[in-house]
């Protein structure tokens with residue numbers, strides 16, 4: 019009778035629901051965008067209630083589309099935009115403020131003003147590079163700036179949650195206040211060595227312990243939905259932050275397995291097994307999604323701020339292409355970039371450079387440079403920058419990278435994927451199902467209930483759409499990479 023696993027995929031711009039069958043095929047999907055709120059430059063908020071209403075609505079829509087009822091849903095897995103922070107009243111369920119989104123920079127000065135010893139403690143305990151991006155300073159901001167919030171928090175009347183926590187709390191009508199390891203590891207309050215909330219950091223950010231959710235494994239039977247929400251009770255049994263869910267959905271279960279998501283930005287994660295590796299190149303350490311609560315796996319993570327967004331820029335601002343897919347035709351129309359390099363550091367550079375204020379740069383233009391060269395150089399930049407992270411990961415994780423699994427909108431571009439394989443000297447594998455984030459949440463949920471017996475069972479589902487084998491000669495690669503290094507140095511010197 020039970021045929022599907024429901025993945026609730028709560029993203030930054032939309033709420034989605036996918037129903038998967040046992041083989042990992044998409045049987046139904048529904049998606050709804052919600053409002054982005056920009057109260058001031060650099061501030062980003064969401065309405066927590068709209069997050070819930072859109073998420074529940076798409077769940078019902080996805081079921082309706084294929085005439086599924088609660089009886090047909092084996093269990094629910096949740097994956098979510100990470101770090102985004104909600105604080106609500108425990109008794110009424112009313113949020114005391116909008117959700118402060120991961121992109122929001124409102125607490126950047128707070129982080130900038132911290133002394134080096136605290137920053138060092140944060141790096142050691144949480145594996146993160148101290149930043150306003152993570153939840154800690156967002157919670158503090160709400161308690162300090164919303165009238166009465168601090169007092170209520172001290173009285174034990176407020177709860178904090180990342181979006182997974184907020185969804186589960188609403189799905190269970192307040193019965194469960196939980197988060198999983200992957201989400202906890204992005205709050206900047208969780209000790210990833212001892213696997214517990216860290217009292218010193220809680221004190222430092224003035225966050226009362228009573229607000230915090232219980233931390234659970236990413237795959238376990240946590241409870242059931244309230245029966246009014248989806249027609250009957252449904253088991254909730256998987257939770258993971260979006261990037262860790264994608265790592266799991268890509269079957270990166272073993273040490274050395276890595277994935278890169280080519281979306282607006284690129285997110286590269288490598289599973290480092292049960293070892294916490296401290297990066298020497300500015301990558302962050304984070305907890306990966308796994309099925310063993312006592313022995314979680316670790317990952318190294320790095321991101322490229324402008325990935326597919328560079329292609330959007332070619333389309334929307336430069337008006338060089340009509341749609342993203344045309345970039346492939348332009349790139350293939352020429353043999354190379356005629357020496358042109360583009361570093362699209364529109365919002366500064368992240369790992370391994372960490373130069374937040376540098377700007378985009380174009381180098382090597384000569385009279386013969388055409389639109390096609392320019393487009394090709396932009397596509398190549400996505401691969402070069404991802405390669406900087408791959409190189410850092412290869413150096414940090416002594417075992418190197420087994421192969422690079424890819425997903426996200428821009429992985430559809432064969433030119434980009436082949437160039438990535440060539441420049442990184444790593445095989446790039448594109449799976450048939452590129453909805454890996456939702457798939458990861460579904461797999462975690464299915465493993466907890468016995469729908470899948472083991473990760474081996476899941477591996478059987480993994481089918482490859484295309485593999486890209488490195489084919490560039492070493493000298494050529496060195497020559498191209500040295501051009502990229504020069505271009506990066508120009509951007510860094512801005």
Ligand code: ADP
Pocket residue numbers: 280281282283325326327328329330342343344345346426427428429430431
């Ligand atoms: P997000 O989840 O961050 O919104 P998606 O995974 O949906 O992103 O991917 C969208 C991004 O991928 C856009 O920035 C777009 O420019 C880029 N993109 C989509 N198709 C292609 C393509 N064929 N070639 C290059 N880039 C592409």
